[in-house]
Amino acid sequence: MGYQDFLSTVHKSTKRDYLGRVNEFPKAEAAKIAKLFGYDYWDGDRKIGYGGFKYDGRWFAVAQKIAAQYKLKPGDKVLDVGCGKAFLLYDFSQVVPGIKVSGLDISEYAITNAKEEVRPFLRGGHANNLPYEDGTFDLVVSINTLHNLYSYDLDKAIREIERVGKKNKYICVESYRNEKEKANLLYWQLTCEAFNTPEEWEWWFRLSGYSGDYEFIFFE
Numbered sequence: 001m002g003y004q005d006f007l008s009t010v011h012k013s014t015k016r017d018y019l020g021r022v023n024e025f026p027k028a029e030a031a032k033i034a035k036l037f038g039y040d041y042w043d044g045d046r047k048i049g050y051g052g053f054k055y056d057g058r059w060f061a062v063a064q065k066i067a068a069q070y071k072l073k074p075g076d077k078v079l080d081v082g083c084g085k086a087f088l089l090y091d092f093s094q095v096v097p098g099i100k101v102s103g104l105d106i107s108e109y110a111i112t113n114a115k116e117e118v119r120p121f122l123r124g125g126h127a128n129n130l131p132y133e134d135g136t137f138d139l140v141v142s143i144n145t146l147h148n149l150y151s152y153d154l155d156k157a158i159r160e161i162e163r164v165g166k167k168n169k170y171i172c173v174e175s176y177r178n179e180k181e182k183a184n185l186l187y188w189q190l191t192c193e194a195f196n197t198p199e200e201w202e203w204w205f206r207l208s209g210y211s212g213d214y215e216f217i218f219f220e
Contacts, residue, residue: 001205004213006065007143007172010058011217018187018219021047034190037107041190042085049190055087055115063091066141070168074098076138081127081161082106082145083114089122090115102137104130128156132164140165144217147173147194154194158208169212175201177218184219 021027025047033048034041041049072078072092076099080089083103092099103122105111111122125131127145140161149157161169174189175198176182185195196204198216205214 001211002213004170004215006062007215007217010062016188018184022187031190038109042110053085059088060091063088063095067095070139072096072099072139077136078139079137079164081140081142083122084110086114086118086122089118093118128153128160130160130164134163135166136164138166139168141170143172146171148191150193154204155208158210162210171212172215172217173201175216175218181218181220188219
């Protein structure tokens with residue numbers, strides 16, 4: 001189990017007004033709507049989610065880094081748990097032609113509106129019950145998803161990722177290292193349920209028998 005840095009450049013490229021997030025629209029109402037993971041969350045107003053989650057190629061560089069780190073090759077099977085609109089899976093298919101991609105997400109809206117080229121390889125479902133056989137995938141990734149789970153589902157989801165992957169796994173979750181980052185996370189997040197420091201996340205990984213790599217997103 002080791003720390004990787006695949007996402008920091010993409011994450012830091014987005015400018016965030018943390019105080020504006022909690023003052024411009026009732027936060028509790030925004031979170032209630034966002035947790036439906038429907039149109040409003042993905043393509044509605046920025047106050048309630050992404051404000052329009054469109055493909056812009058930003059995940060291509062991430063796919064390149066991940067593919068290089070895990071030496072992905074044509075024929076390898078990759079699963080994205082919490083794939084959303086599957087932009088990363090599409091970029092994997094461009095970086096490594098011939099790769100076999102699969103994606104799972106709780107949002108039917110995201111799957112219906114996913115990148116057309118990889119949409120046939122996506123399915124709805126919950127991270128705590130992955131509908132795949134043991135050791136199916138050469139790489140399992142889960143990016144900005146598991147922190148949306150309650151504790152009783154979090155343990156199951158991490159164990160499921162471990163179960164369906166062969167060797168290589170990578171999980172990225174939101175975290176905080178100090179009170180400023182904790183406040184910013186609380187201000188910005190809409191769907192987060194698991195608020196953990198890096199040390200707490202590492203405890204969860206050990207508890208759940210996770211052997212893969214990980215990364216943390218901080219709101220500095």
